[in-house]
Amino acid sequence: xxxxxxxxxxxxxxxxxxxxxxxxxxxxxxxxxxxxxxxxxxxxxxxxxxxxxxxxxxxxxxxxxxxxxxxxxxxxxxxxxxxxxxxxxxxxxxxxxxxxxxxxxxxxxxxxxxxxxxxxxxxxxxxxxxxxx
Numbered sequence: 001x002x003x004x005x006x007x008x009x010x011x012x013x014x015x016x017x018x019x020x021x022x023x024x025x026x027x028x029x030x031x032x033x034x035x036x037x038x039x040x041x042x043x044x045x046x047x048x049x050x051x052x053x054x055x056x057x058x059x060x061x062x063x064x065x066x067x068x069x070x071x072x073x074x075x076x077x078x079x080x081x082x083x084x085x086x087x088x089x090x091x092x093x094x095x096x097x098x099x100x101x102x103x104x105x106x107x108x109x110x111x112x113x114x115x116x117x118x119x120x121x122x123x124x125x126x127x128x129x130x131x132x133x
Contacts, residue, residue, distance in 0.1 A: 034087065
């Protein structure tokens, strides 16, 4: 799928899915600040400490999700932990050679899979309408 097809199909799917639920995504400037802060943290605290933070934050997210599935915490706690994981994961990603390229690859692959699913559903709906006539 080319970039144009991604910009047409994927946002429509996100809109249908209620992505963001009234929230605005990060701006380019905010994302830049996040990357800069991560680089500074890695330089200030060291790679080992930042890598340990990734492990800790992932564990906290898993615990919050487990509690949420049992009704023992609310979704805001899960969102807080997810945000922590994103922040520290970007630090790890930035430190890995080719990390940003891997992120681009994974994003493109996800978008391709979503678009294929949309196409298949559109074809199935079209065939269903043809049979109904």
